[in-house]
Amino acid sequence: MGLRILLVATHHQKALDDQVYHTVTAIRSLVDTYDVVVVGDKIKTVIAEARRLDGVASVLKVENALLKHQLAEPVVEVLLSIYADYDMVVFPSNTTSKNILPRLAARCDISPITDVCEIMDDHRFKRPIYAGNIIETVSTKQPKKILSIRAASYSKSAQMNKEHGRIVECACPELKCGSNYKQSRMNQLDRPELTAAKIVISGGRGLGSTTDFDLIYQLADELNAAVGASRAAVDAGYVSNDYQVGQTGKIIAPDVYVAVGISGAIQHVAGMKDSRVIVAINQDADAPIFKICDYGLVGDLFEVLPKLVLHLQKRK
Ligand SMILES: Cc1cc2nc3c(=O)[nH]c(=O)nc-3n(C[C@H](O)[C@H](O)[C@H](O)COP(=O)(O)OP(=O)(O)OC[C@H]3O[C@@H](n4cnc5c(N)ncnc54)[C@H](O)[C@@H]3O)c2cc1C
Missing domain, CATH: 3.40.50.620 (HUPs)
Structure with a gap:
């Protein structure tokens, strides 16, 4: 057999x-x-x-x-x-x-x-x-x-x-259950779910604040993408920890992963390196993320992202 x-x-x-x-x-x-x-x-x-x-x-x-x-x-x-x-x-x-x-x-x-x-x-x-x-x-x-x-x-x-x-x-055997189910609370998202999305835009410490993390949402909305984050961005409180990509976060492999203001620490890369196409935007040309990306843009995200969003809006 x-x-x-x-x-x-x-x-x-x-x-x-x-x-x-x-x-x-x-x-x-x-x-x-x-x-x-x-x-x-x-x-x-x-x-x-x-x-x-x-x-x-x-x-x-x-x-x-x-x-x-x-x-x-x-x-x-x-x-x-x-x-x-x-x-x-x-x-x-x-x-x-x-x-x-x-x-x-x-x-x-x-x-x-x-x-x-x-x-x-x-x-x-x-x-x-x-x-x-x-x-x-x-x-x-x-x-x-x-x-x-x-x-x-x-x-x-x-x-x-x-x-x-x-x-x-199948007949159900006699069930023993020492633990009880209390509740599940699902986050209501109005954009694609991180682990299932084809495109993910992730923001890191480089965004600098919760308010400026909004630039990530704007770009994600234009591309119908999910939003992710580095642990530094989560620890800084820009987003909640269910956005975290990496060793201690979600492991994902979308068609396109855009890392913005993320240095590319191994613990972050562990969660996204199987993505089909990796794009990095970072002002530091020596950031490790540029070693693993397919397309890299060295520049200030606060200049690059608004231009990118505007360009995508005009194309609609
Ligand atoms: C056990 C363990 C588990 C971990 N698990 C995870 C995990 O699951 N996920 C995770 O992400 N990390 C994890 N970490 C943390 C990880 O080591 C890094 O500290 C973290 O990924 C760094 O996040 P970051 O890239 O956003 O921040 P930083 O390393 O501080 O990088 C910020 C980047 O933003 C760039 N930048 C700044 N300003 C601008 C600007 N204006 N324009 C463009 N670029 C800019 C900088 O050049 C820099 O490269 C873990 C660490 C440990 C020890």
């Missing part, structure tokens, strides 16, 4: 998380077909979407009110009841899986391999360490593997028109 892979499809109640589609591309570099498990409560639309994933054979559906918020404790009980049939359990690397995966790995006594950026074959995987400065190759002899896939390293897979995946209704 070929390699049996189970994809744990994380979701936000109504739809699959975007990273699931990138994880499918990673899985399909190994196998033609795989199974998906979706756990939750009242997840009809998510199941329908999972059935349209490219290459999916079966969609294992586990519904229970206690699974509604995908808390680690009940979800792991479910995964423990089904993982034995598979050689590999694969998660997209995201906040939901970062909560579930370690608990599952501990309960299965399997050493997990996280943030995989390249699947070489069924037992060798590449993953970044030291803030992305080194890519290590991990070779494992474990008969069963638990992995998470870094979305930025794989392109998004296509969604099929037809719901071809076979639904398998």
Whole structure:
């Protein structure tokens, strides 16, 4: 029998998380077909979407009110009841899986391999360490593997028109839950979300103040782009920390990343270096960001940005 892979499809109640589609591309570099498990409560639309994933054979559906918020404790009980049939359990690397995966790995006594950026074959995987400065190759002899896939390293897979995946209704095991869900508060954004946007405009300490950070929003609005920031800009209070790009912020790979007034410290670069095109605007010609950018503009951002915004407005 070929390699049996189970994809744990994380979701936000109504739809699959975007990273699931990138994880499918990673899985399909190994196998033609795989199974998906979706756990939750009242997840009809998510199941329908999972059935349209490219290459999916079966969609294992586990519904229970206690699974509604995908808390680690009940979800792991479910995964423990089904993982034995598979050689590999694969998660997209995201906040939901970062909560579930370690608990599952501990309960299965399997050493997990996280943030995989390249699947070489069924037992060798590449993953970044030291803030992305080194890519290590991990070779494992474990008969069963638990992995998470870094979305930025794989392109998004296509969604099929037809719901071809076979639904398998799975019995829910007895669930233990020592923790309780209280609330989630989503920030309401009127511009694209940082991790999903095609274009990201990021501002750094060079902006100098919350008021002047507005220049970043103006440019982002003209380009329908998301807004990001360096940690220095976040620490200075120009924006909230959910804008932070980097080792301790979001790891993103948009088509275009524009770094304005950002020096290019390794911890920042760790979060954006996989972007397809990197543009830097900085007044210091020796700033490290110019070593990794595709297009660099040496200049004062307070002169450059207003001109750029005006130019884009005129083109409309
Ligand atoms: C454990 C750890 C984790 C970290 N995680 C992160 C992380 O996730 N993300 C992150 O970003 N950082 C992170 N950092 C911090 C990181 O090391 C840098 O301090 C930070 O990225 C610097 O932000 P910056 O580039 O905005 O500021 P600076 O390094 O101060 O650079 C500001 C830049 O703006 C330019 N500038 C100033 N005025 C103008 C102007 N008028 N016009 C044009 N250019 C101008 C300057 O030339 C300079 O290059 C981390 C650090 C540590 C130790």
